[in-house]
Amino acid sequence: MSARFDAERLRGVFPLLAQEINGKPLVYLDNAATTQKPDRVIDAVARYYRTINSNVHRGAHTLSDHATGAFEDARDAVRAFINAPSREQVIWTRGTTESINLVAHSFARGRLGAGDRILVSGMAHHSNIVPWQLAAQATGASVVPIPVTDDARLDLDAFRALLDARVRLVALEHVSNAMGTIHPVAEIIAAAHAAGVPVLLDGAQSVGHLPVDVQALDVDFYAFSGHKMFAPTGIGVLYGKRAWLEAMTPYQGGGEMIETVGFDHTTYARLPYRFEAGTPHIAGAIGMAAAIDWLGGIDREAAARHEDALLAHALELARELPGFRLLGRAPQKVAVLSFVIDGAHPQDVGTLLDQQGVAVRSGHHCAQPVMSRFGVPGTVRASFSLYNTHAEVERLFAALHKARSFL
Amino acid sequence: MNASSAAVSPQEVVETLAFFDDWEDRYRYIIDLGRELPAMPEAHKREDLLVRGCQSQAWLDWREEGGRIVFEADSDALIVRGLIALILAAYDRRTPREILDFDIDDYFARLDLLRHISPTRGNGLRAMVQRIRDIARSLAMA
Structure with a gap:
């Protein structure tokens, strides 16, 4: 080196x-707002539109096969990038915000009741506060912040004290956008798991700076955006543990996310498509793969x-x-x-x-x-x-x- | 013609800014205007007078005096105070009719042509203009 x-x-x-x-x-x-894009990413997006643009997973033609192949290859690239156990656990979203909203809607709401609590970071981005407030308002639960120390760390003693039987979920950022703090997430996840509480990490500010291994972290959900790691805007990822994802109901309905549709009964597609209603941001996914490829050379x-x-x-x-x-x-x-x-x-x-x-x-x-x-x-x-x-x-x-x- | 007792006229503002060669002089001028803008007493900065910008806060109050509207405005950011002074140069102590007739888009365009002076970019000035015009409209209809 x-x-x-x-x-x-x-x-x-x-x-x-x-x-x-x-x-x-x-x-x-x-750069914490958005990173710039290398030629490799810009070219990949342009090449997609110039040569293989077509809808994925449904065309009876060669171009659609090419687009589907590139789109699904991009999913594999993300899987490897975060070391997810399987490609089915990599769900495309519009970004971190949508990933968090998906979990708040499809995972948290069904598990929350009156008096329950969601612990969030006291220095959270609004996108990791408001979706939980919406879920809490709908269920009678409450959102409780983990206090912040004078040097902009999360107060871990206070966190442990808050981690009681009422807590259903811990949601925090891996790295703070406002302060830059890298939280001791492995320690926080271990403490939460010891109390039987799953953890969602907002990885928006980490993926552009640190290697992320979702299995080593043992994190339940990991949300991040492409545009803060040199990829296009409008593409993001939700990673989730398989057991949680399997148990979750769909977030949005539409095409792509169904198996069979009837007016009296509809069955949903398997993972990950169950959570990917509508035509996805194909060019964005391909751009994301190009960014990962570029980062791989650094x-x-x-x-x-x-x-x-x-x-x-x-x-x-x-x-x-x-x-x-x-x-x-x-x-x-x-x-x-x-x-x-x-x-x-x-x-x-x-x-x-x-x-x-x-x-x-x-x-x-x-x-x-x-x-x-x-x-x-x-x-x-x-x-x-x-x-x-x-x-x-x-x-x-x-x-x-x-x-x-x-x- | 010039019934206004505001410190500067819109024409003067445009001419002064045009006279400066570089951004530094333009900004020093705007900041000076901001410093000269009378401060609103803290107790006066009520929630209902707040005009929210993306990155700073501004307050706007008014009263009627002999058919003219007298504005009082402030911001926690100095450059925004200066930009408020640019707006009040056009609006303060005018009749509701004069306010509604004033072509603010043309004024902004002339300021913007001078580069670097953008009353539109996330600083809440558009919202303040909107509120001033709403006030004038409500009085003009009364």
């Missing part, structure tokens, strides 16, 4: 990164070290920025810099960075409860990916110094 990860060379296959924004070379640091440990080094570099430069206050100081975290500058509104900072070609996110990051926890209306979030460079970290801080001079 080479000692130095060559992000500069890697960037070359991301055409979007080569452009100027507001007259300055783009510094794209909004030394991901070296990539993770590179991202860590970018974060360390940023923290070093942050010392010289007056008023800089970091939120999310967990020891285990991905390269997310969530911060405020005293006296400056995050949106003003974001706007002034944008003028300088630096793309970050400002606001509550769809995680309002954790913003309240830290007493801020929002933060500025610079989130790094493997194609970011040390020169870009320097550009970020030069731009922050300038922004600060305005405010």
